[in-house]
Amino acid sequence: MPLNETDVIVVGAGLAGLVAAAEIADAGKRALLLDQEGEQSLGGQAFWSLGGLFLVDSPEQRRLGIRDSAALATQDWQQAAGFDRPEDYWPQQWARAYLDFAAGEKRSWLADQGVRFFPAVGWAERGSNSVPRFHIVWGSGPGLVEPFTRRVREHVAAGRIVFKFRHRVRGLNMNNGAVTGVHGEVLEASDVARGERSSRVVVGDFEFTAGAVILTSGGIGGNPALVRQNWPSERLGPAPETMLSGVPAHVDGLMQLAAQGAGASLINPDRMWHYTEGLQNWNPIWPSHGIRVLPGPSSLWLDPSGQRLPYPHYPGFDTLGTLQHLTTHGFPYTWFVLNRAIIKKEFALSGSEQNPDWTERDIGKTLGRMGRQVQPPVQAFMDHGADFVVQGSLPELVRGMNELIGNEAVDLETVEREVRERDAQTLNAVGKDTQLAVIRAARNLLSERLTRVVKPAPLLNPADGPLIAVRMNILTRKTLGGLETDLHSRVLAPGGAVMPGLYAAGEVSGFGGGGMHGYRSLEGTFLGGCLFSGRVAGRAAAAL
Incomplete structure (x- = not known):
């Protein structure tokens, strides 16, 4: 041949x-x-x-x-x-x-x-x-x-x-x-x-x-121009001005277009899968490199002003629904507010390089996830990441959030109200907070209780501090x-x-x-x- x-x-x-x-x-x-x-x-x-x-x-x-x-x-x-x-x-x-x-x-x-x-x-x-x-x-x-x-x-x-x-x-x-x-x-x-x-x-x-x-x-996730060209504005509103990229630049979609040009049927180009929990990679490999957080359900999710996102927009719950809520409201980013206890157990980072214990098949390091320390890749983002604010009190946290974004958009009074109303609902085994109901239901499963979801507790509990705020960005990913x-x-x-x-x-x-x-x-x-x-x-x- x-x-x-x-x-x-x-x-x-x-x-x-x-x-x-x-x-x-x-x-x-x-x-x-x-x-x-x-x-x-x-x-x-x-x-x-x-x-x-x-x-x-x-x-x-x-x-x-x-x-x-x-x-x-x-x-x-x-x-x-x-x-x-x-x-x-x-x-x-x-x-x-x-x-x-x-x-x-x-x-x-x-x-x-x-x-x-x-x-x-x-x-x-x-x-x-x-x-x-x-x-x-x-x-x-x-x-x-x-x-x-x-x-x-x-x-x-x-x-x-x-x-x-x-x-x-x-x-x-x-x-x-x-x-x-x-x-x-x-x-x-x-x-x-x-x-x-x-x-x-x-x-x-x-x-x-x-x-x-x-x-x-x-797919097309590494080609911002093509993502914007196919963006479904009628469903999701205008495309965000800034998006992180979850894939390298060579994921450009050009071969898909070449096939279409040769006579192939290209359907549903407006259907895409982008994440709402993207972090700027502090150690980037490709342009605008973002890392997706795989969140447990306990973080308090706030809009840019500090108001809690409405039901059912909870962490890890409905990616497309939350994306639609953010983009139709013109939110360029959102905030997770949590504490050390939550980030230790519920913050997983997507990617093989962000999970060396699993990638290297290291049983000892994997068992270390059950210990008291925040996992090293997450700690590295806390120490070096551009989207993290770590402080000892709520006023200091809000001040740090505003310093990070360069304005006074986050309102302390609003954040205090949202946090204290949420915390009040953790004091009993039942309550009217639907996010806490989701958390309690998840903990009925042994694997969720042991490895993924913290017991409902006040965010302001000093023993679980410090407080942490994380700016969440929209991250392109799948076609x-x-x-x-x-x-x-x-x-x-x-x-x-x-x-x-x-x-x-x-x-x-x-x-x-x-x-x-x-x-x-x-x-x-x-x-x-x-x-x-x-x-x-x-x-x-x-x-x-």
Whole structure:
């Protein structure tokens, strides 16, 4: 076979691309794996992730007394997704197929490849998930990428997969309406660290031919201009003037646009998943680098003036609903007010690099989370982060908040009222505060009580001090819409006709079908969507 020909070309060496390439080679076919970044970025965004996966009725859930089922998960998914468009036909089909996978062979398939899970199950999106379903891979994101990297490298050694790094695909080659290959530019070699902005100096061009092309090139979260272009102003109001980026700059969405330009159907581009609990990374790797807080439910969430956000806008409860509340009210940021007791137990930072104990599979360090000290990555943000204020009294805290933002927007009288009214409701086992009701209900689960949710107590309790205020920024992250695909991951043209030879998987396809999450994610479904759609695409393309 000539060097510029292969059975299947895979564009993008993130998790979906690795899975697809491994499945192609397992079937005895040859794959060419292209990526615009260097080999040091193998695994893409999955490497940076916490490694959370959505599983249904898992052994981990059952051991904790959590009763889950495919029917309950389907009910939660449909309510959260809110499918309401004619073009949601394939997204709904993909949602059903993915739920079957998550409730079926997903865990055993991963376990057979050596993936193991932390025994406690997290409760993300508490306003949408009826029960905890967020399973963290032991080894976090790198631990999930590892078995697929291993499989791919074994096939590289056997000659069934060829890597071509620093190859930026610019377009699709067409012949009689079928996709027959790709073309693009060779970028100069770059040894920058994973995630850092790499050179875009072009040193050559290329063209490759194949029987099929699979696009696994990711979303748009690192392209602020494209995020703003697709921002749903009619639903969310105007896009914020300032947003942090949860992904590197090379997550630019340009391959998605190239496919659309070649005739592919791109649907639901206005559906995106951005977080409201973003921190400026004190040690950034990429431009505007933000870190998402995975909050427990106990922090008091205030608007820029110091007023408490209304129900149901509680930490970790409803990401899209809270984003809509903030953006339609024109809030550029919000505040968490908490204390040392809460930040110690309830403040988790998303990302493999922010959780070295899990990433390094260090049992001793992991058990240290049960101790009295704030976790070192969180403490580093308290010490160096631009969004943190730590003080011994409420007046000092409010003064520090105003100094941080450079004006007098936070009103001390308002904050004192909100804190004292909240604290008064902690003195009895019952009360009228709905946020505290959520907290008490969560603590009925042993895992939540032991590892995640503090016992309701006054914020102003001196024994739990000092007081802490954290400015929360909006953080770009995921693309929920994408290239429309059928259940074989074949890309469709507008009107529903199959584009012969073209497949898509992962975020570029809205994780399947062009948007299997609808408007909302139940969380843990992004990595899982890459796994599932990458597997489907690889197997389908290999069967040609």
